[in-house]
Amino acid sequence: MVIVDSTSAGLEADRGLIGRTSTAHRVADVLRTRIAEGYFLPGVRLSEHDIVNALGVSRNTLREAFRLLTHERLLSHELNRGVFVRVLSLEDVVDIYRVRKVVECAAVRPITSRPPGIGRVARAVADGDQAAQRERWQDLGTANIHFHQAIAALGGSERMNELMQGIFAELRLVFHVMADPRRFHERYLVRNHEILELLEAGDGAAAERSLADYLDYAEKQLVDAYSERKASIAVE
Structure with missing residues (x-):
């Protein structure tokens, strides 16, 4: 009889997400702090190229950070235009x-x-x-x-x-x-x-x-x- 540890079953496929997600959270923390300190103005388009080069992270990591901050209502994604700092209502x-x-x-x-x-x-x-x-x-x-x-x-x-x-x-x-x-x-x-x-x-x-x-x-x-x-x- 083989006993399967249900807490670990299927997690191997997620192993690659661990480092990327933790890095994405750290990038999100940096950008959130910059927003809170007034460096990014409402309505400003965020340049993937500039931020990737400044922080030394991959585009995938940055995009995950963007998704996190969009969920927090700090950023908004506009199709075919990019990611913008939200203008609040x-x-x-x-x-x-x-x-x-x-x-x-x-x-x-x-x-x-x-x-x-x-x-x-x-x-x-x-x-x-x-x-x-x-x-x-x-x-x-x-x-x-x-x-x-x-x-x-x-x-x-x-x-x-x-x-x-x-x-x-x-x-x-x-x-x-x-x-x-x-x-x-x-x-x-x-x-x-x-x-x-x-x-x-x-x-x-x-x-x-x-x-x-x-x-x-x-x-x-x-x-x-x-x-x-x-x-x-x-x-x-």
Whole structure:
């Protein structure tokens, strides 16, 4: 009697995917980070040739990374035209903020003492201060995203952290709609300081209230900007 190990049966054919897929995930991580840091603008076509040469990977690996990021709604594939950074819609903005309010507010709500991950939150605020002093507004936007990533991480869930990586990369694509990045980002640096102080004091309830108000206001600003852009395009 031959006993077949069902956990390994048929996997030999998939052996070749292991190295390629792991590399594709690493490439996707690089591109996702670049999107989150504002290097790739919405609507930009991504050159396979340039990225393959820059990262030293195969076209198949890059195309797998493109597929992963398309599934995350960061890229879009247009037949016979190529792969583009997505231009997000007003509905995308509303949905992103719906997720953010659930995740970020839940992460700070139960806090009653200085949380272990507060150092990461503080570093993001300090990076924001430094970017503002140097008038590097794109860097300030990146620091702001890092602040909220650190807030979400206070929830202690690796699954949630993975979800929020994609959400924050999408958020960066939303930020590009703001005509004046300084005016948009600078005001939230003050709010980041306030929330940091509340968390350091262990007042999660107050931090949640402040964060909820913060997210409501930011969503309204972005929704208004999208509506104005849509009206402007209609007039043209």
